Amino acid sequence: MLHHPATDEIRLEGVMHALSDPVRLQMVRALADRDTPCACGSIDVPVSKSTRTHHWRVLRENGLIRQTEQGTAKLTELRRSDLEARFPGLLQIVLNATPAPAEPASTLAS
């Protein structure tokens, strides 16, 4: 059972902590570019699997993402609406400040 804080338990300092790491910022950026929950292993970051797992946990426990177990994978999505309810506008500012890794010119994130 994966722990997720309720929306009203999401704390600003926890969100700030979760976003204080450049790898986690890239993971949030990658999730934001996807329309549907994705297998967490599909997000490519230049760290070991155990470090990646750690980063997902930090993001989840601080209310940034929701993970649902599906077999051996975890379907992962950004808690956009919960974050927007708690800190309106914050996520978009963070995304604006976090460039995506090299994107094909025809698929700019909306």
Place this chain on the structure above:
Amino acid sequence: MLHHPATDEIRLEGVMHALSDPVRLQMVRALADRDTPCACGSIDVPVSKSTRTHHWRVLRENGLIRQTEQGTAKLTELRRSDLEARFPGLLQIVLNATPAPAEPASTLAS
């Protein structure tokens, strides 16, 4: 000589780290409520002097505040315009989410 990053050296993850601590959030809140630079010792937080000094350094080295030495005191102010240039809207969202300590009803922060 106190180190301050240039505006274009201010990094999102550093700002996030600086704001990931509830005491530092209160210090930023208190500075935001002041119109002029203030002696850093005048911001009242429930930690030891050495811890407070540490927090000021974290805020300064990550570009949140500017400190100017004046005798034994440090005049301290929020780098509002620099932060607004780097991450438009971020500071206000953080302030919105960080209640001031009990304020007299007649002096609501603008």
